[in-house]
Amino acid sequence: MRIVTKNDILANLDTAAALSAIESGFKAFAAGKVQVAPVVHMGFPDARGECHVKTAHIDGTDTFTVKLATGFYDNPSRGLPSSNGIMAVISARTGEPVAILQDEGVLTDVRTALAGVLAARAGARADATVLGVIGSGIQSRLQAEMIASVLGYSHIAVWARRAEQAQAVVQDLNAKFPQLSIEVAESAEAVAASADTIVTTTSSDAPLVQADWVKPGTHIVAVGADSPGKQELDTALFARAEHVIVDSLSQCIEHGETANAVADGSITQDKLITLGDVLSGPGLSRSADAITIADLTGVALQDAAIAGCVWQQLTLTSSAA
């Protein structure tokens, strides 16, 4: 069994290969060829902590993955990061644990952003050039980086509740993409006024994007609502939407943005389409002036796909050495 540190993981992470593996994973999921175990939740209220265990296997792949992800929200006061975690990679042929990826959560960050790329590509207009980003955390940066670079946006507008944090995101992005036009937006409304594609990345528990701000032709990728009680989008957007893509029907109905919209009757379940089905098909038939939404809650298949990818690369590297 190999122990792989975060640095070695990053050195062996081919994001193009991971994007492809996650895309294949979503297609397999839509075809009923992914085994996703129910998520284990453990709570540690005394320490304001929680742990999730996510397990998945994509049929036909050599390994399956058990991911432990922790969030302990008093940690920053002790100088420790809130989030931590490991992924155990296990042979699907022999049951042997082959690797512990001590990724400290970075693979979750990347696989979340890569699903954003797939969701943006699946729903956005072909002529989209302006990417709007709501939020200023790690997903704000990663989604902006990956969507912009993979899908070729020329402009990025960033808004966050704290302006100085939005400014920091813009600075970081400008340093990486000097050829793009990247700016802080004055408000979420201003983001909506300019963006062709909006990605929302906050942990908000109340709508940040109002329905009447969003212009026709916009595609929204919502990645913030990954547990009950979170909400970034006005549910009226779902009533206006021509298409609503969900990464996992059961999860999105249970705790995604979609859950809020289903709860208040803005949308019915029969109008939802899964990301895997869109990726497997000829592409979304979207009108140029329609609003479309992709609701991402994060599916364990993404962990299995990215961990398998890193493991495969490590194996190749070892063979070559």
Place this chain on the structure above:
Amino acid sequence: MRIVTKNDILANLDTAAALSAIESGFKAFAAGKVQVAPVVHMGFPDARGECHVKTAHIDGTDTFTVKLATGFYDNPSRGLPSSNGIMAVISARTGEPVAILQDEGVLTDVRTALAGVLAARAGARADATVLGVIGSGIQSRLQAEMIASVLGYSHIAVWARRAEQAQAVVQDLNAKFPQLSIEVAESAEAVAASADTIVTTTSSDAPLVQADWVKPGTHIVAVGADSPGKQELDTALFARAEHVIVDSLSQCIEHGETANAVADGSITQDKLITLGDVLSGPGLSRSADAITIADLTGVALQDAAIAGCVWQQLTLTSSAA
């Protein structure tokens, strides 16, 4: 994060401390002070494989444990063991993974045997001297070793479907306990005729111990039935039993020996008592000529208790070094 190999685990495993930790764990469980997550099951039919993920935290302890246990039944034909696994030990204060115990399943073996000791002590007559063992696998050896040595039995009778394997168990036990009288029994019926306490350790799917063989005053510890479809005891034993102890009410009703007996009406749920309740109380009030049964399915708290114990010992050793 520390990686601990099987040899280092065994060197830092204090079985007396582990027994005490598991006993405390069962008491806490009975008091509602253990967080046990639903067990995750993954199946790999092409490789005749399975994986279980068991997660638990005992309130007030420093760590919690996520155990991955695999069984891939074509492995022996490739020269690999069927069973494998690791335990991840995670801080319940900060969420940091502090250790990966690469125990290859040995901690599961030991924690299972230690629950056998607790269950034997909880139900057996105080004057019991003859231990009967049904089966010839790792649990046959470990249960015999631990029950005999901790509880002071003077005689052990072993029966298994394959006589040469029972003989091998007896040889191994004789080498370890030259002062005891240890013999192969001719039949399961012969075991029942001589034993004060019987421990059943097979993966049988049909009763091996018939009710009318068992003499008054016998205590039976059944450890084989850890998943649906398994059965070692004639359900009529449950109808005759004065007390039936279960390690976990929900698990035993779902897939233990008890499940079979509840299903055919040999016992009703209100007659069951949990091991934790027995251990927390003044002791089982058993008649000298009664039959009693303890049904063990294996509870994740045992993993958390033994892994925590090993981790504590490793921490002490490191501090001293």
